[in-house]
Amino acid sequence: MFERPKAGQLAVLVHLELPGGDYEADRLEFIELAHAAGAEVLSVIGGSRRQPDAGLFVGTGKADEIAESVEAQCAELVIVNHPLSPSQERNLERRVKCRVVGRSGLILDIFAQRARTHEGKLQVELAQLHHMSTRLIRGWTHLERQRGGGIGLRGPGETQLELDRRMLRERIATLKRHLDGVRARRAQNRQARSRNEIPIASLVGYTNAGKSTLFNALTDQQVFASKQLFATLDTTVRRVELPGLEHAVLADTVGFIRDLPHDLIAAFRATLEEARNADLLVHVVDAADPERAARIEQVVAVIDEIEAETVPRLLVFNKIDQREGESPRVERDAAGVAQRVWVSALTGAGLDGLRDVLAERLNDSDRRTYTLRIPSRAGRLRAQLFAHRSVRAERQLETGEMEIDVEMPFERLRGLCVAAGIDPPPDPGSVEAWEADTVK
Template sequence: MSRGARAIVICPDIRGAKHDLDAASRLEEACGLALAIGIVVAEAFVLPVRDVKPNTLFGSGQVQTIADKCELELAELVVVDGALSPIQQRNLEDKLKRKVIDRTGLILEIFGERAATAEGRLQVELAHLDYQQSRLVRSWTHLERQRGGFGFLGGPGETQIEADRRMIRQRMARLRKELEQVRRTRALHRERRNRAPWPVIALVGYTNAGKSTLFNRLTDADVMAEDLLFATLDPTMRAIRLPGVEKAILSDTVGFISDLPTQLVAAFRATLEEVTAADVIVHVRDIASPATAAQKSQVLEVLAELGVTGGEDEESPIPIIEAWNKWDLLDPERADDLADIAAAADDIVPISAIDGTGMDNLIAALDRLLTASSRIYHITLPVGEGQKLAWLHAHGQVMSEKDAGEGDNGPLREFEVRLSPKEFGRFAQL
């Protein structure tokens, strides 16, 4: 599929099917997915489907309508925002005389282009192979051709498609082994960070909610942040400093999306494992989107599946701040109504990551949550322990300090200092 290809984007509105988003929002999201991979959307429309046709999904009259649209718009590609079976995809291509791609194939294309880390690339290749093995019939017109011979290259009577499927299964098995090694390595890195021990702040949210823009705003980084779905696929981490926390790790994660293709669920969840180890979660919401409530439900559903929360109505074991992003795009009346709601809640912060609105309030909220578990420690140190004395003054809130007599190593000083448990753990390692 070449970048710049002209496409017709269709959202099938199947009677009785349940979705988190309405048909119009799903169509807009499908167009966003197409744009994210460089496709030119020539036309987009919702197509009601009363009864799903096993061979083509759409009825014959609807297929002809699609064909006419393709001719009129000079489209070389048809994007169907739904899951097509291999037979449906092949039959639609035969009738339309154009390449047809479904939602799964489209998202796989985006993931394949954007994945940057070793694990991301392995996950995407594995997902691609899983998707392709059921569609090999589309690649081979000589299914009756048989392979003779012996050994590994195919036993007597093995057809070409059987050989190809066997090769895909072998490649998938190798990829799973490589992925397991990558996961073990990442788990070791996460364990090392937990011993550090700096608090972790994870940014989560629906795709294109503005997480990477906020990440860049808070860290002065240059992570890819564009008005595209899935601009970020691989976890990115940077250190930031808060008023009461010398160092915290900020993690940017892949955006959530409704109806995620089954082939990508494992890749998606693995990418989000970092969230389960976070001390605070910042749920970045595109508050200007008409679908913001449905997007929130989708995010909370995924967090619940990860074990981070118990569901939309249950309290999370990890504190969550809602950052209502894109505040600058709201009309004044809507902004006033939402400001009243935010003012009555202590876990909602209106922001605009693009122009910096609300950043001070967000930083203050993060600081409050990360220092909420701080407690007073009474620590006695020899005066000669200059490094530890300096560390306490630099990283803790020293409430009082007084002489504590003589010790084996000379004069002692007693400190009353406020530290978080993680900071105290770090002090104990000095």
């Protein structure tokens, strides 16, 4: 019979080098995650494998090395910087004689500590229950014992595992109903902003890139900001003053990270919808991070996962005060559109230029009217156009297609068309002429 060991804070960390990773950068981030969770790191055990071991993930030899380290240092916890299956977690715990936590469990624990609002706590609890449900099925064999004995409990009854599984399902269903209400309220707020034609920019980026500090600097707010991973979990939306724009709002969202647990992305979908429905994604990058190129790719992967890939983006390189000889500047593409801005949210360098660029990118002056022919297979595109309140007229054609007059910025329309599998229009500033009624 297998009873899970009790948890503690004295931890041995395990990080293996697998193909395709950056061993040293991932190891340093892992140590920072462990500290963020409140662990007292006793040692870090490294190694390399071509592929994970099916039973233990780390292999039998490495598992014995971990067990010796745990015994020698009286460790209470082993944290593995990789996703572990329930059976791998259970097998490794039996081998090392202490509790084992994988990367997903570690990140979930940090989120549980940092959640402050009612919504944030609901989202974290939902992610934890999804994670726990898989562990109930394969990790806790003692829960398979039958309820029995005593008045009112005789007979076949339910196993403890079945009871716990049912309670989890009921709690998950309750949390989902609550979060559906949150999603509905956010949708109403977005519709109100859309009716009033208030443009919104949403800050996204790798955790600890300085999004909240930049948010405070642009909005004159005092949202909690700290030099730590996942300092901010709850989305905050505030008005921002931009030159030439009467109204505009800025949203600060949860930071992203490599291998963000899928359960967590699903639970925070209501929050991340602020990014998906924004007029502009402001991708904040730590300019002083030597791994910034990899961090950009990892954030883009999460943006694609939350289906925000069609939203126009602006790269903002923050923390230039930490790079010797770096100066604030705006970089533009061949068409003159600002694509990169270099700033320091801490010192304020370059923030005036960033405000000008945000006003430029959010300004409706580039809105044009196009006539699209939407085939029946592109019903999602039609729904998105209505969601953006961009449809000015709609006509049913004899061919079964819908002819729609749309007014919206060129970049957003092109992104939506590409996502729907429809040939995008050429840049209206180029020499190519776009005959809108031929778009199919």
